[in-house]
Amino acid sequence: MNIMTEQSLENAVGDKMNAKSNEVIKMRGDKVGVFYGDKQALFDVNLDVRLNQVTALIGPSGCGKSTFLRCLNRMNDTIDSARVTGKITLDEEDIYDKNIDVVELRARVGMVFQKPNPFPKSIYENVAYGPRIHGLAKRKADMDQIVEQSLKKAAIWNEVKDRLQEPGTGLSGGQQQRLCIARAIAVSPEVILMDEPCSALDPIATARVEELIDELRQNYTIVIVTHSMQQAARVSQRTAMFHLGYLVEEGATDKMFTNPDDKRTQDYITGRFG
């Protein structure tokens, strides 16, 4: 763990990326609170998600980082007892506003889950499902192209191009997760939320997904929840540290890993708790 922080320190000294003037705020959380029944799981979180950057949410289990992530595309709506307070905006539009349709929101803010969860259908169908329900392809040729582009962007095309009609569940774990990323990309979202996307994968598959995340950053805004400090350091530009439902600290990843303001962040990153 210490080796890692020293490495990051060198990086931070090497290029001072901390202050960038042209950063655009894609999503903004303003005093976000979440209740599950009477229990409050998230308290007054103010967090910005910047365009074409990877924002990592870290913190010990049960700290509310996944809860916050699920607020960003209103997946918490599916839980009867969940209640969200505060305000979350996407391009300065309140996503919890009555005029915002949750289905449309989820088409704009896609999600990749912890466990790879391809539909028990063919690889082609997995990717084509999203564009189909949103009417993104009029003809078969258009759909073929969307599927191919999405699989290419997810860096899995070469592995599956000869077996598009085989079930997606027959792929390996790492391939399944990239298929799920392809599926999320296929509806052309603006933001992709990833909830511990590598926790069920082996190191090699993890490395490939991390590489992919870095590539995707060019076109998408990414928010990733992770338990791996190294992963956060490797893939993210900004990091937010959660603890017990509070946002402890948020800032450029390099600074967070070298010179955090908060003692808790320091302790968590160096492995003293969590």
Place this chain on the structure above:
Amino acid sequence: MTDIPMNTMVRVAAHPRRDIGLKARYAAERRFRIYGMLAISVGLAFLAIMLITIVTKGYTAFWQTTVSLPISFDEKVIDPSNKRATDPTVLIKANYPKLAEKALIAKLGINPDDKPSILKLKGFLSEGARVQLRNIVAADPSVIGTTRDVNILAAANLDSAFKGQIDLGVEEARRKVSDQQIAWMNKLRADGAMAEHFNTGLFSYGASSRPETSGMGVAIIGSFYMMVIVLLLALPIGVAASIYLEEFAKKNRFTDLIEVNINNLAAVPSIVFGLLGLAVFINFLGMPRSAAFVGGLVLTLMTLPTIIIATRAALAAVPPSIRAAALGLGASKMQMVFQHILPLAAPGILTGTIIGLARALGETAPLLLIGMVAFVADYPKTPFDPATALPVQIYMWANEAERAFVERMSGAIIILLVFLMAMNITAIVLRRRFERRW
């Protein structure tokens, strides 16, 4: 390690074995296995006894004794005053048994004037001969005046005697078949005129007071109508209710209450559903008695809880990750349910439905209350006509005393069991074939 001289290695004295109760544990396991095997053996033994009893009593029902007779369709007997061109009822009212009797007398070589012998012939051939011959003439009136070989049904008692089911050791006065009839029977058997044939009548005849002309035709049609009605009503209603409860309804006190009630309904004795059907469908809504439609409605009420419970279990078994995946892509709840959850739950729903249908097929008590225990001789043309059902037919035959009815009852049980087994096997095969592992 290998460099260390042997003498420096410390030899550990064999550790005294602790008593950790291994013997007792293994003994307990052995005992448990024996209990299990005993329980299964007892169950299998009873199953075997039941099946053997039913099959040995019932297999003869699938065979029916007939007498092959050259019937001469004598115009003098059928239409003595030659009025059939103007009065079609002549052909219906004609004395057809007389034709059969004449043929039998000729066949046995009895003197036509030997009245006492002819009197003994009474009860040799089935009264069903009347209908049998009438149908032949009605189908083709040109047969009048010709002679044709017809397999006339033997009467039930002769049928039983022919199958060796009547104890001839009993003195003649106390049995239903006389010695003379036995002698004639043996003569016809030797001629090859009297023989057993596959009993198609068991499947086609309606109710009758004579065993040889009674069958399960009406019951099969009635049961078929009811199964169709149950399937058409209970499946869509049950699946729709389950989807709503499982996927759309908020989980609160009220839905909890509904859930408790559904589970309760599944355990309500079926006769209560019969009373409900009687009160609501027949007395209040004025639907016809004894009709398969009403029976189907009552069985639908009875089957609904089973289907709802099975469907909800199948829906709940679809992993949450599939729901999250669909919703995360921007599918609406409706799209999620109908494009992902329902197809994955379909095998479970189908299995539950078939098992529910099998239960409904074997249900008797509610049908008794809505009047389906009726003497119905004609096929029900629509589900609104009087009909009976397979298990009710068994119940009615069980009330009859004749040996031939006992045989038919067992035969009907075999047929019902075959239907039930076919349905349950289908359910198991479906479950195996489409079972998914996540």
